[in-house]
Amino acid sequence: xxxxxxxxxxxxxxxxxxxxxxxxxxxxxxxxxxxxxxxxxxxxxxxxxxxxxxxxxxxxxxxxxxxxxxxxxxxxxxxxxxxxxxxxxxxxxxxxxxxxxxxxxxxxxxxxxxxxxxxxxxxxxxxxxxxxxxxxxxxxxxxxxxxxxxxxxxxxxxxxxxxxxxxxxxxxxxxxxxxxxxxxxxxxxxxxxxxxxxxxxxxxxxxxxxxxxxxxxxxxxxxxxxxxxxxxxxxxxxxxxxxxxxxxxxxxxxxxxxxxxxxxxxxxxxx
Numbered sequence: 001x002x003x004x005x006x007x008x009x010x011x012x013x014x015x016x017x018x019x020x021x022x023x024x025x026x027x028x029x030x031x032x033x034x035x036x037x038x039x040x041x042x043x044x045x046x047x048x049x050x051x052x053x054x055x056x057x058x059x060x061x062x063x064x065x066x067x068x069x070x071x072x073x074x075x076x077x078x079x080x081x082x083x084x085x086x087x088x089x090x091x092x093x094x095x096x097x098x099x100x101x102x103x104x105x106x107x108x109x110x111x112x113x114x115x116x117x118x119x120x121x122x123x124x125x126x127x128x129x130x131x132x133x134x135x136x137x138x139x140x141x142x143x144x145x146x147x148x149x150x151x152x153x154x155x156x157x158x159x160x161x162x163x164x165x166x167x168x169x170x171x172x173x174x175x176x177x178x179x180x181x182x183x184x185x186x187x188x189x190x191x192x193x194x195x196x197x198x199x200x201x202x203x204x205x206x207x208x209x210x211x212x213x214x215x216x217x218x219x220x221x222x223x224x225x226x227x228x229x230x231x232x233x234x235x236x237x238x239x240x241x242x243x244x245x246x247x248x249x250x251x252x253x254x255x256x257x258x259x260x261x262x263x264x265x266x267x268x269x270x271x
Contacts, residue, residue: 001260002058005042007034052179053260067144072097074140074148079120081136085158091120092150094140102205106137110172111255114205114236126252127163131156141205164190165198165241165251168222172254178229185225187239187251189218194244198223201238210235232260 004010009031013022025031042055074096082089094100100117107129115121117140134156139149169186170176176183187198198218202211213225235258239251 001053002056004060005038005055005057007031007038009034049179051181052177068146072142072144072146074100074142074146076103076138076140076148076150078138078150078152081152081154083154083156086125086160087122088125088136088154089120089122090136090138092138093119094138094148096140096142096146096148098142098144098146100140101143102141104139104141106139107134109137111236112253116207125156125160127160127166128252129156130160131158163251165239165249167200167237167239167251167254170237170254170256172252173256174254175257175259176229178232178258178260181229183227183229185213185227185237187223187225189221189223189241191243192218192221196242196244196246198239198241200225200227201240202227203236203238204230205234205236229258232258234258 113123
């Protein structure tokens with residue numbers, strides 16, 4: 001994690017605490033001692049977390065971002081929505097100065113589906129959606145993840161079928177910090193005795209497949225996959241089981257974020 005790791009003397013002149021930052025902070029007699037303490041703390045954190053992202057000093061960028069701007073945000077307009085039992089079909093218009101690369105759909109803030117850029121899409125309601133009214137958001141992204149959204153309400157009248165397969169770890173919306181090189185994905189299945197296989201697929205937001213796993217004839221209802229964590233980004237996990245007779249059942253997709261970023265408040269400065 002690259003950032004400006006300095007003591008307060010780097011930014012504040014003790015003789016003029018409300019004034020500008022000191023031009024030459026090293027002129028303070030205590031500056032070197034305080035900076036040495038910060039450097040030692042960073043070294044201890046890197047030693048204590050050898051598999052995590054390393055803390056390094058660098059200058060904060062000062063260039064103006066002319067790509068991630070309000071004017072570049074996509075515009076989304078939902079034209080109509082159809083709910084047929086558990087199937088949702090959406091018609092919309094989405095446009096952006098840089099073009100639209102994908103559209104994601106969320107129900108009450110939870111990710112449920114992704115489609116390519118176009119005039120809409122369709123998806124099956126996840127098992128946790130019962131009868132009642134729900135807020136659905138359609139968010140369009142361009143190639144650098146500028147985003148624009150529109151919302152609508154649906155009224156679900158069909159009860160959800162009982163789920164027989166579910167990804168229980170990670171959970172939808174989870175952030176996975178890369179403190180380790182791998183992550184143990186857990187898929188729970190019901191009625192394991194006639195399950196021929198369980199498959200797990202992981203894809204990035206651009207549709208690239210980064211993991212394929214298959215467990216045949218599982219003996220436990222808790223089927224695990226060791227996933228080597230990819231680069232930072234947003235990924236969708238999908239799981240499918242096949243029973244005797246080749247009947248297939250699919251779990252609700254899970255959307256997660258893999259990140260290298262650490263919250264500095266999580267560190268113990270007293271170490």
